[in-house]
Amino acid sequence: MSLLPESASFEELVQDYFLAMRGSGLMLSALDAELLTSWAEQGVPFEVVARGIARSAEKALWDARPGEPVLRSLRACRKQVEAEIKKHRERSAGAGSEGSRRTARTRSWEELRHAQLQASLERLAEREPGLAPQIHRLMEAVLHEVPTEFARMEAQESLVxxxxxxxxxxxxxxGLWRSARGEAVDQQYMSFRARRLARRFRLLAVVRRRLGLMDA
Structure with missing residues (x-):
């Protein structure tokens, strides 16, 4: 999911992913760096933090004004990230525990997203019959497998x-390409990897908005 090398640290992965979702910037502020350090010290996987950032970015995207970054700070993601950390800990504590079967049976975020995407596509096929053949092929060839990792889930959603x-x-x-480019902000100080991820995020967000995918 990240375009950084496998040797990148947790902090590097989170910073690169956040700046890509934000759409601009070169580095984190001192307060954001302090928050990132606290997450690193908790030893949570990068994917858990990335889920929280992604959810925050998706919610904030529609409220952002043209030319403004989607997320003003990493602290703006704190609520969503820490909610994901809590879920991760509950699942980890409940896995294999006889007294925590209810927690162990809770579906993962990837499973919930997969089910939501399938339901959205079924509704889309009914609304727009012209897209039904492509949707049916996607259901059979791409969505037959429920992703178990955040990276695979993102790849699956991107392909769809x-x-x-x-x-x-x-x-x-x-028109959708132009709309996605028009929502981009100053990216001159971002890494090539972050710019690429930011462009993909905005394009796919515009497509989802147009097709009504992943609506609550």
């Missing part, structure tokens, strides 16, 4: 979004 984008008329595809 790009396939459906290509299925739209050219004029509409062009």
């Amino acid at each position: 979004g790009l396939v459906l984008l290509r299925a739209l008329p050219f004029s509409e595809r062009r």
Whole structure:
């Protein structure tokens, strides 16, 4: 999921992912760096923190004004990230415990996202019959497997979004591309990896908005 090398540290992975979701910036503020250090000291996996950042970015994207970053600070993600950390700890503590079967049976975030995506696609096929053939193929070839990792889930959602984008008329595809580029902010100080991830995030967000995917 991250485009950094495998040797990158937890802090590097989180910073790169956050700046990509934010859409601009070179480094974290002192207060954000302090918060990141506290998460690193807790020993939680990068994917857990990334889930919280992704959820915060998705919620904030629709409220951001043109030219403004989606997320102003890593601290803006704190509530979502710490909620994900809590869920992760509950699942870890409950796994294999006789007295915590209810926790162990709780579906993971990836499983919930997968089910939500399938339900959204089924509704989309009913609303727009012209996309139904592509949706049915995606259901059979891509969504037959429930992802167990955050990276695989992101890859699956990206593939679905790009396939459906290509299925739209050219004029509409062009409009969505322009809309995604128009929402980008100053990225000149971002790494190539972060810029690439930021562009993908915005394009797929525009596509999901157009198709009504992942609506609550």
